[in-house]
Amino acid sequence: MIDSGTVVEVVDAELVDDDEGRALPAVAEKPAPRALVDRHTLLRPGAPVPTTADLPKYTEADFRISRETADLIDEAPPANTSRTYGSALGQFRTWCEENGRVAMPCTTATFVEYVGHLVQRDMAPTSVQVHMSAIRSAHPDGQQPGTKEARQILRKHSREWARRRTPRKAPPIRTPALAAMVGTCTAQDDRERPRALRDAALLTLGWGMLARRSELANLLIEQLVVENDGVTVLVAFSKTDQAAKGESTFVPADPDEPAVCPVRRVRAWLEELRHQGITSGPLFRHITRGGTIRPRSGPRGDFLSPDAIGDVFKTRAALAGVKGPDGRPATAHGARRGPAQEIADAGGDPTAQGRWKPGSQTVRKHYVEPAQGKANNPLHAARAKAREQADT
Numbered sequence: 213m214i215d216s217g218t219v220v221e222v223v224d225a226e227l228v229d230d231d232e233g234r235a236l237p238a239v240a241e242k243p244a245p246r247a248l249v250d251r252h253t254l255l256r257p258g259a260p261v262p263t264t265a266d267l268p269k270y271t272e273a274d275f276r277i278s279r280e281t282a283d284l285i286d287e288a289p290p291a292n293t294s295r296t297y298g299s300a301l302g303q304f305r306t307w308c309e310e311n312g313r314v315a316m317p318c319t320t321a322t323f324v325e326y327v328g329h330l331v332q333r334d335m336a337p338t339s340v341q342v343h344m345s346a347i348r349s350a351h352p353d354g355q356q357p358g359t360k361e362a363r364q365i366l367r368k369h370s371r372e373w374a375r376r377r378t379p380r381k382a383p384p385i386r387t388p389a390l391a392a393m394v395g396t397c398t399a400q401d402d403r404e405r406p407r408a409l410r411d412a413a414l415l416t417l418g419w420g421m422l423a424r425r426s427e428l429a430n431l432l433i434e435q436l437v438v439e440n441d442g443v444t445v446l447v448a449f450s451k452t453d454q455a456a457k458g459e460s461t462f463v464p465a466d467p468d469e470p471a472v473c474p475v476r477r478v479r480a481w482l483e484e485l486r487h488q489g490i491t492s493g494p495l496f497r498h499i500t501r502g503g504t505i506r507p508r509s510g511p512r513g514d515f516l517s518p519d520a521i522g523d524v525f526k527t528r529a530a531l532a533g534v535k536g537p538d539g540r541p542a543t544a545h546g547a548r549r550g551p552a553q554e555i556a557d558a559g560g561d562p563t564a565q566g567r568w569k570p571g572s573q574t575v576r577k578h579y580v581e582p583a584q585g586k587a588n589n590p591l592h593a594a595r596a597k598a599r600e601q602a603d604t
Contacts, residue, residue: 218349284327316351323357327365381538382543385529385552390419391472392532394523402480406484411524413481414496416474418521419599420463425518431495434486436478441465442475448497449568459567468555479596488568496521549578554581 224568235568255261277285304326308315312397313322326347330340344366348356385393397412399405418428420443427447435446442464465475485491487504497505508514522544529535529542536542552562557578562568562576 222339233341252512295345296342297349301350302342304343304347316356318351319357320358320361324357324361324365330363331369337366340366340369356451380538382545382549383534383540385419385534385542385546386550386554386555387469387472388413388531389529389534389542389550390547391469393528394472394477394557396528396531403501405502406488406505407499409477409481409484410496410499411528413474413477413525415528415547416462416472416520416542417443417445417579418525418544419472419551420474421447421461421564422548422551424451424548425449425521425544427567428496428521429516429518431497433482433490433492436495437481438475438478438482440475443478452484461565552579553583556580557586559583559587 219419245265248262248264248266249255253262269276306324306328307329308318311325313319313325315322318326323344327340328342330343335343336362344362348359351357375601394412394415397408399408414428417423418557421427427450430448431445432448435448437444442462442506445461445463447459447461449455463474466473470476481495485505489589490497490505494513496516497514498516498520499507505514512536525547526541529546534542534546540550548566555565556563561575562579563570566575569577
């Protein structure tokens with residue numbers, strides 16, 4: 213057992229005989245301190261050369277953490293932890309076991325070979341990238357495998373994939389589609405009323421926020437300020453705010469279209485929650501078939517999961533017949549794409565409303581530039597000029 217206050221130093225020793233014939237340990241002479249320099253070292257004039265003698269002397273106390281701190285670590289998964297990352301890591305570990313390789317920490321060769329394996333399976337480049345990120349993020353700092361060769365393989369695969377396939381995007385939910393989906397939120401009796409009110413509020417607020425599923429799933433009643441001109445929502449954390457600094461988003465009322473007005477729909481849902489004795493905590497909750505809200509156990513507690521949020525969008529889209537050109541039903545991401553397109557088409561920038569990072573290339577490439585390309589296409593001017601010449 214190491215004494216928490218004792219510095220342990222291991223030295224070489226040998227046995228010699230004293231005058232009485234007993235064996236005594238002979239401690240080897242302590243080596244001189246070794247210089248600690250490399251080709252990046254900068255020594256100012258007069259500064260001594262750093263040596264091993266300058267290093268701190270650690271004891272066991274420097275490495276121990278308390279039970280309370282250990283519990284906090286266990287209860288707080290890393291920001292990158294998700295079901296997708298967990299699945300990717302599970303597949304990697306299984307592959308390593310089947311091929312007699314060490315998974316953690318893995319060698320660069322193992323990492324490159326696994327990426328090659330995924331490419332040979334013809335996995336989508338974005339999915340390969342997720343697997344690569346999941347593996348590297350699971351490694352301790354400084355022990356991640358190299359990525360140079362793996363990225364070379366991925367780049368070649370991405371080009372070949374692009375030649376063979378057209379990216380599939382979630383169909384956008386524009387205003388008419390939103391109205392059709394909200395129109396399905398009707399109740400035949402009191403049992404159906406809570407679900408109808410919840411879904412209508414979820415659809416209209418989520419659309420106006422350009423919300424991600426996780427953002428809606430984690431909203432609290434206390435994070436909403438509902439006024440006649442709109443709803444102010446505090447998004448405590450998001451994909452682009454992992455540090456949980458928080459960001460407020462204003463969703464304006466729509467008095468011209470009361471059916472899809474977020475103020476009207478959110479107020480109706482909050483009134484239903486108060487009727488059931490709920491005035492704080494999760495905004496969107498599970499509802500029983502009987503129309504009641506009951507406390508739930510499990511890691512999510514009373515919160516709906518992001519998948520459950522997605523199911524609401526899919527169900528309402530299917531009931532309303534809202535589909536994309538390929539026949540696929542709309543999803544929750546469509547409620548982000550649709551309003552983003554409408555904002556861009558009107559000459560605006562959806563970056564702030566959707567809580568993308570400032571200067572987001574996704575917004576520029578998928579929303580702003582396509583809208584500008586339609587509105588400012590040079591063929592419009594050419595055709596207008598041709599019509600003028602024909603009239604004269």
